[in-house]
Amino acid sequence: MAAAGILRFATAGSVDDGKSSLIGRLLYDSKSILEDQLLSIEKASQQRGSGQVELALLTDGLRAEREQNITIDVAYRYFSTDKRKFIIADTPGHLQYTRNMVTGTSTADVSVILIDARKGVLSQSKRHAAISALLGIRQLVVAVNKMDLVDFSEHRFDEIAQEFSAFVAKLGIPQTEFIPISALLGDNVVEPSASMEWYSGPTLLKFLEEVEPHQKPFEELRLPIQYVIRPNQDYRGYSGRIESGALNVGDTVEVSTGSTARVQSLYVGGQAELGAIAGQGVVVELDRDIDVSRGDLLFAPTSPPLVSDRIEAIVCWMTEQPLELGRRYLLLQGPTRVSATVESIVHRVDVDSLDEQPVSSLGMNDIGRIIVHTASPLHFDPYAVSPGTGSFVMVDPFTHSTVAAGMIQEAVSKSEPEIVTGKWLWLSIPIDDARSLSSELRKFGKVVVVLPNNLDDVLIKDFLQQGIHVISVGGNPMPGSVKVVIEGQDTRPLTLEAILSLL
């Protein structure tokens, strides 16, 4: 087994599924709750008139949530056993806190999803699994809780496990472990259950102690530079953390600005060393005077990252102010900072059904696929390969708040010839309606011209070849155009949706 390190896991469940109780139970049974903490929650439990000690109070910290009795923000909790140290990100379950779930899951190795045995698989449970998959989680633990309230029924447990497995299969998560528990009574959390002899798997804690965090097989050197160290005229050291791969004195490295150099010396944790590996913070001295500054990336010339000023990414929108196409945002990728705009929204992902829907904007807690245009080229790897160089956040340059979290999927090449041709539609609506429709379509990134129906079709083909959509109105549909008949009054929203699905 690898040296005892840290396992980070995120808990997710719907309200009242028992997340807080479960975490309280883990801390309590692993003897990580200290006497005065226990006294303080006993006191608080009494004040609220509850008969037994509410272990949930251990994690529900902020005053507002203690008053409202809900978890409203990501809380981090710590405990350790002989095997390893654990960091729990306790995230809220309500729909309006999807962004907090994304936040808590972003640093997790494993997701623990809670399902209330009485309620079975809810859309929220699915949403949590879907978000975990998007964030690259490879291991799910599904804790089927409140087994005491369903008579510890094996049949009920199997039913839930089957239904949920079918859903998880669609997400491409390779490992899912189902464990029947009672957070309230402690069954199968730390101690095996005496009431569920039909279950022979590990307790939740045992599973978490033994699960091997998924190792990313990516071994190419990626070293984003954080800060330049210049104690005197003769020394310039470039500091940063090796995100992947290894680096040795004598290696040739390329800088994202284009130059190459050899590594002259290396410091790791204040000591001169000959080599360093992923996860270590280093200071690199190069053998020649080249321009390297914060935000540049060092890599091996034989395995460069992707480079593009247009990327396709999946984002979670994190703020009330909706995404605005064309507006300037700051994009932070590790220590790299660049201006960026959102060129278009490919679609929104409904995390409950996994459906992809055309939209003109993303609002708070929405997850969508977008095309981002950056002011200068970004050096990156796809998130699935390398989260360290494939993740970013977007910041509003006026409010300074973090508005989105993104996972880069691929580069969108600029030089790629526009093989996409426009669509030619004939609509049964007045020309003025067609014009306002076209301006709405533009918000979705669709370039559309509206033309009366008696024009030369050479002109129309010209537009289509440039990828511009043509909407003809009036007269009869011309050969080659797609006829769309809109019926009834007040059909604008319907029309928009129908047309978008055609373009």
Place this chain on the structure above:
Amino acid sequence: MGISLLQPVQKHEHLRQLESEAIYTLREVAGQFERPALLFSGGKDSIVLVHLAQKAFAPGGIPFPLLHIDTGHNFEETIEFRDELVRRTGATLLVRYVQDSIDSGRVREETGPYSSRNGLQTVTLLDALSELKTDAAIGGARRDEEKARSKERVFSHRDVFGQWDPKNQRPELWNIYNGSKNPGEHFRVFPLSNWTELDIWQYIVSEGIPIPSLYFSHVRKVIQRSDVLLADSEFLAKLPGEVPELRRIRFRTVGDSTCTGAIESNASSLEDILSEVISARVTERSGRADDRRSDAAMEDRKRQGYF
């Protein structure tokens, strides 16, 4: 349960991960801000911070000053240790005094047996940060210390009044820290967020970091006030009937001498302390009289800009 003790640091994979994370955070501060400062209290967490900052920037020196807010009620040992640490590391030390805030009328001294300058520090600190135009104040707070802290970000935003808004924190994902802000606002940065008290002690042991003698068992005059032991000094106002007595004690946290509780202990080496921490049944802040004022005390003080 507990992780086996006293192994060299390279055996402690979790410590290496925590160290690397903290070094990353410190370099983000140096990279993102113009005028950072490291809040140095003389306690073990801020001593560990200084050690990490040395590692983060070697072979260079620490590229920001240490800022000590001196309540004037410090233990002598703390001040001696501080000055020695500054000599040893070559760091720049800035000191601002609560006494000056009192003299200039910025704050009024509390009176009575429960009086403490701990609360007054906030004003001196905020004044110092604006005087020095500090845009990032690095602190040694850990999320495991106190309930309200479990939700605090590593880069924690403060408005122009130095206040924290727990309901409106920026989401913090992966290793990406957003330090953008308006002029006059600042950040508190907590590189030790994910450390526990046990991690701190294990790290001190395995790195051989010097700490003040206050942490080791010694005989001292103390006053027992309900279940807290407070060091007797000219600064501690006594209740009727309170008589100082000699006890063998040590401190688990080191702050203002009027509100830092001691525990009875024979732990005279780092190893002893480690075993004591592992079997501890009382969290470390509970010895601090100032947290007892109310269950939500910490949250209230943090909103006002406390450390």
